[in-house]
Amino acid sequence: xxxxxxxxxxxxxxxxxIGMAFVLTYCIVGLVRVILQLSKADRRKLAASxxxxxxxxxxxxxxxxxxxxxxxxxxxxxxxxxxxxxIAFGWFMLIVLGHIExxxxxxxxxxxxxxxxxxxxxxxxxxxxxxxxxxxxxxxFFLLVVLSGILLAMYKRIRSRFFGMRRTTRLSITxxxxxxSLWAIxxxxxIAEGFTxxxxxxxxxxxxxxxxxxNFMSNPENITVAWWLYSLALGTFMIxxxxxxxxxxxxxxxxxxxxxxGLKVYHPRKGFALxxxxxxxxxxxxIDACPMSASKQNLKDTSVYLVRQIKRNNARRMNAMTDxxxxxxxxxxxxxxxxxxxxxxxxIRERATYNLELNHGYLDSYQPSIAKSxxxxxxxxxxxxxxxxxxxxxxxLDAARIDWTQMDPDGGVCCGRPLILAGRRKEAEQMIxxxxxxxxxxxxxxxxxxxxxxxxxxxxxxALKGIRVMHYTEYFxxxxxxxxxxxxxxxxxxxxxxxxxxxxxxxxxxxPREALxxxxxxxxxxxxxxxxxxxxxxxxxLTLSQEDRIPITQASVQNMLFSNPDRIVTACPLCxxxxxxxxxxKVVDFAEALCDGLEKxxxxxxxxxxxxxxx
Amino acid sequence: xxxxxxxxxxxxxxxxxxxxxxxxKALHKLEPDAYKCIGCGSCTASCSAGVFTELxxxxxxxxxxxGDEKEYLNQLQSCMLCGKCMLVCPRGINxxxxxxxxxxxxxxxx
Numbered sequence: 001x002x003x004x005x006x007x008x009x010x011x012x013x014x015x016x017x018i019g020m021a022f023v024l025t026y027c028i029v030g031l032v033r034v035i036l037q038l039s040k041a042d043r044r045k046l047a048a049s050x051x052x053x054x055x056x057x058x059x060x061x062x063x064x065x066x067x068x069x070x071x072x073x074x075x076x077x078x079x080x081x082x083x084x085x086x087i088a089f090g091w092f093m094l095i096v097l098g099h100i101e102x103x104x105x106x107x108x109x110x111x112x113x114x115x116x117x118x119x120x121x122x123x124x125x126x127x128x129x130x131x132x133x134x135x136x137x138x139x140x141f142f143l144l145v146v147l148s149g150i151l152l153a154m155y156k157r158i159r160s161r162f163f164g165m166r167r168t169t170r171l172s173i174t175x176x177x178x179x180x181s182l183w184a185i186x187x188x189x190x191i192a193e194g195f196t197x198x199x200x201x202x203x204x205x206x207x208x209x210x211x212x213x214x215n216f217m218s219n220p221e222n223i224t225v226a227w228w229l230y231s232l233a234l235g236t237f238m239i240x241x242x243x244x245x246x247x248x249x250x251x252x253x254x255x256x257x258x259x260x261x262g263l264k265v266y267h268p269r270k271g272f273a274l275x276x277x278x279x280x281x282x283x284x285x286x287i288d289a290c291p292m293s294a295s296k297q298n299l300k301d302t303s304v305y306l307v308r309q310i311k312r313n314n315a316r317r318m319n320a321m322t323d324x325x326x327x328x329x330x331x332x333x334x335x336x337x338x339x340x341x342x343x344x345x346x347x348i349r350e351r352a353t354y355n356l357e358l359n360h361g362y363l364d365s366y367q368p369s370i371a372k373s374x375x376x377x378x379x380x381x382x383x384x385x386x387x388x389x390x391x392x393x394x395x396x397l398d399a400a401r402i403d404w405t406q407m408d409p410d411g412g413v414c415c416g417r418p419l420i421l422a423g424r425r426k427e428a429e430q431m432i433x434x435x436x437x438x439x440x441x442x443x444x445x446x447x448x449x450x451x452x453x454x455x456x457x458x459x460x461x462x463a464l465k466g467i468r469v470m471h472y473t474e475y476f477x478x479x480x481x482x483x484x485x486x487x488x489x490x491x492x493x494x495x496x497x498x499x500x501x502x503x504x505x506x507x508x509x510x511x512p513r514e515a516l517x518x519x520x521x522x523x524x525x526x527x528x529x530x531x532x533x534x535x536x537x538x539x540x541x542l543t544l545s546q547e548d549r550i551p552i553t554q555a556s557v558q559n560m561l562f563s564n565p566d567r568i569v570t571a572c573p574l575c576x577x578x579x580x581x582x583x584x585x586k587v588v589d590f591a592e593a594l595c596d597g598l599e600k601x602x603x604x605x606x607x608x609x610x611x612x613x614x615x
Numbered sequence: 616x617x618x619x620x621x622x623x624x625x626x627x628x629x630x631x632x633x634x635x636x637x638x639x640k641a642l643h644k645l646e647p648d649a650y651k652c653i654g655c656g657s658c659t660a661s662c663s664a665g666v667f668t669e670l671x672x673x674x675x676x677x678x679x680x681x682g683d684e685k686e687y688l689n690q691l692q693s694c695m696l697c698g699k700c701m702l703v704c705p706r707g708i709n710x711x712x713x714x715x716x717x718x719x720x721x722x723x724x725x
Contacts, residue, residue, distance in 0.1 A: 422696050
């Protein structure tokens with residue numbers, strides 16, 4: 001290969017160069033801004049993590065796996081995985097191969113940004129061109145890979161259901177400009193390289209195009225037009241990139257090291273949060289995942305739209321969307337970039353201002369007398385509305401001959417999580433301090449909690465010295481494993497609902513299932529464990545009215561009825577209360593279900609039931 | 616005045632002309648459920664903070680409708696936002712948001 005032109009420049013490269021310069025400047029300024037916004041400690045943490053070999057390796061691996069190959073997406077949805085990785089990896093290879101070609105044939109031009117991109121325009125074949133034939137083929141092959149991805153992307157816009165997505169994001173105007181120019185880049189590249197295939201060489205993709213209209217194609221004036229169009233498409237895409245969702249391409253490279261360094265969100269649109277917001281690719285996976293999407297009016301309040309409003313700094317919408325959220329954390333679970341929407345929302349809530357401060361000073365004089373015992377049982381506020389929970393826990397504890405006392409028999413101090421969820425962390429501290437004092441002075445070694453909401457706050461916010469905080473699902477399962485609590489297995493089929501705060505919040509999925517499988521048969525729900533659907537009763541949502549919660553609860557109940565259970569079991573009094581109103585089958589508390597095993601005296605499982613299970 | 620052994624109690628009549636329910640109207644804007652309350656008192660009966668203090672959401676809401684909520688607002692400060700009132704409300708009022716909205720609108724003058 002050798003150069004076609006002495007000067008190695010043509011005005012058509014200008015749109016590309018302008019776009020490139022713009023994107024680079026924007027990204028560098030953005031990078032500096034994000035780094036400066038971090039606190040000193042965070043910056044040091046980030047810098048230290050970059051030089052740790054294990055972490056550096058993790059960063060590189062994540063960059064390849066997440067940005068180029070989209071491994072997580074492949075696992076979740078192979079069709080979407082192929083679509084994204086074919087475009088990302090194909091394009092990456094086109095750029096890399098272009099650079100290798102430039103280095104091999106015209107090393108003196110390697111410093112020019114545009115040369116590797118428009119290589120086929122500036123070069124021509126000579127007698128030794130066979131050395132480039134590997135590249136002819138490779139370039140065309142990756143162009144085909146990218147084009148196949150683009151074709152799928154176009155089809156996804158028409159029929160998202162083919163990709164298993166019920167709903168996709170409604171794109172903003174800049175997103176559309178970015179999208180259409182991205183779609184245009186590769187067909188135009190194909191055509192442009194087809195025009196020069198007779199001069200600069202090509203392979204199975206570009207040669208046939210060139211053959212098609214030989215005279216038209218080899219006219220130098222037409223050649224320039226084709227390359228102008230290609231460059232214009234690239235330029236448009238790059239100018240639109242910072243204002244569109246395609247900002248995720250450069251932003252993810254920054255986000256990965258920040259995430260691996262273990263930084264925390266401290267402000268809804270600064271530092272780490274800003275990096276996350278720009279990395280959101282607006283894919284819309286969170287729309288289908290959100291329990292609120294059970295009714296159409298809530299679709300625009302899902303995480304992907306929240307991110308858009310944060311980008312625009314639209315305070316009114318940001319607050320409204322945040323206050324509506326159930327804080328179930330499912331969007332975070334399905335998110336490809338693991339956007340910490342829960343933390344970002346919490347920070348938005350914490351910034352809300354109120355004229356009337358809450359004050360729990362009255363608690364200072366509250367001194368309950370608690371008998372000394374090994375296990376201290378905290379039922380929580382909600383449990384007083386589902387008295388069956390407390391009764392069942394009592395039965396089980398007595399059956400296992402545990403030395404226990406209840407901390408709040410006549411209604412104690414709230415755990416503080418509802419206040420924290422309302423963004424009033426400071427005001428919750430009084431309650432946390434009071435509860436800590438009561439628990440620590442009780443002399444118990446285990447704090448037993450029967451509410452998922454309380455459990456999470458005890459785990460996350462309380463510092464209880466020498467006291468093991470246990471959710472009753474953990475505790476009763478442990479008692480059964482140790483043989484201290486003996487229950488009989490019945491024939492009932494239980495569908496277990498993972499409460500958001502227990503499952504996604506604290507990662508407890510196995511213990512309740514293990515315990516339940518000792519008293520009955522587990523009937524799986526359609527979506528469970530990390531994918532479990534919020535019951536709709538969450539105290540996380542501040543503004544969702546009771547009527548608007550009904551469709552959410554109904555959808556969630558349907559999810560639980562997937563394999564026709566006899567009972568729906570939940571380990572949270574709030575889920576229990578919410579489900580009971582809408583479920584056609586009986587909703588029982590986890591402890592209540594275990595009590596079924598207390599009552600039956602060695603009932604044999606009817607054979608008919610066992611048969612259906614095996615099927 | 617002749618002492619009959621009993622007297623007229625203090626008038627509880629509201630003068631509509633002087634009624635200042637602007638804050639109640641503002642509350643309704645923030646939380647439309649404010650109009651739904653039937654004053655049954657379930658919220659007060661189930662209240663976690665009510666065990667320790669005089670907190671009565673029913674009284675606060677009623678006084679807001681009458682425009683004389685000032686003496687009741689300090690009760691509201693003891694709320695723990697636990698949300699039990701929301702679950703027991705027969706009218707399905709979003710009481711937690713109602714309380715937060717009152718906190719946004721009203722303030723205690725010192």
